[in-house]
Amino acid sequence: MSSDAPVIETNGLTKQYGDVRAVDSLDLAIEAGDVYGFLGPNGAGKSTTIGLLLDYLRPTAGTVRVFGTDPQRDPVEIHNRTGVLPDRFGLYEGRSARQHVSFVTETKRVDDDPEALLDRVGLADAIDDDAGEFSKGMEQRLALAMALVGDPDLLVLDEPFTGLDPHGVRRVREIVHEENERGATVFFSSHVLGQVELVCDRVGVLHQGRLVADGTVDELRAAAGTDDDAVIEDVFVELTDARIDAGGESQ
Structure with a gap:
């Protein structure tokens, strides 16, 4: 390009x-x-x-x-x-916020620290909690952390x-x-x-x-x-x- x-x-x-x-x-x-x-x-x-x-x-x-x-x-x-926070998305019950972010880092083949990303969006106290039990606001924060993986252009x-x-x-x-x-x-x-x-x-x-x-x-x-x-x-x-x-x- x-x-x-x-x-x-x-x-x-x-x-x-x-x-x-x-x-x-x-x-x-x-x-x-x-x-x-x-x-x-x-x-x-x-x-x-x-x-x-x-x-x-x-x-x-x-x-x-x-x-x-x-x-x-x-x-x-x-x-x-590209990092994407979609309007509609699903999270995996029984998987933690850390596991969700780690999945994206593995997919993009980067070594970002899930803890640092989750702390950045305000989920430091819920890193290992079940994302399936998150409120809507917490889901939005997690999805944003996932979008930030890999320093997207x-x-x-x-x-x-x-x-x-x-x-x-x-x-x-x-x-x-x-x-x-x-x-x-x-x-x-x-x-x-x-x-x-x-x-x-x-x-x-x-x-x-x-x-x-x-x-x-x-x-x-x-x-x-x-x-x-x-x-x-x-x-x-x-x-x-x-x-x-x-x-x-x-x-």
Whole structure:
């Protein structure tokens, strides 16, 4: 890949399910070193887009490149360089947090210290506990630790704040900044505007599968404050009203 090629690039990317277009002619260019927030209400197509980037799903039309490579042609290379916190994931009952992280280190053939990673995400006191008994917030922390294995060049975080208490949300923001300072590109989705604007350099707003805006948060707020684009304004109202669902869980 050329050193100046975008880390993520899509052109006309489309995913159709019957009569429904979950992703509709999406054009994205995420440069190396960006912290890019993919913002949209639930059901906007964010997770589907991430699935297309990682070859979990196949596009109906259009192209996608990650590190300049088609994910269908070289998924192993892309996955080795990418850390992923998916929106939906399962943990193994009867296996500890340490064992989950160790499995990823073995898969990626790296010698990262599971204890250090779990301490970093706030699970130092639960390293050898059964992950099958974790709260939602603890599951999110464990999944983030697994995503950090191998110092990935790209971090893809799908709704990373789900289930976290305020301290957990703050820690995720800190880790995003730390990873970006290390040199990682970060691409994460959220339906909560307040969290995105505290972290991201750029934001893309997805609405019914279409990218309706792309720019800094200030640029998008300015666009939403005009009469030129009612869609952006409506989406921003919905996103501003969204709240983190901590659910009162023990973290």
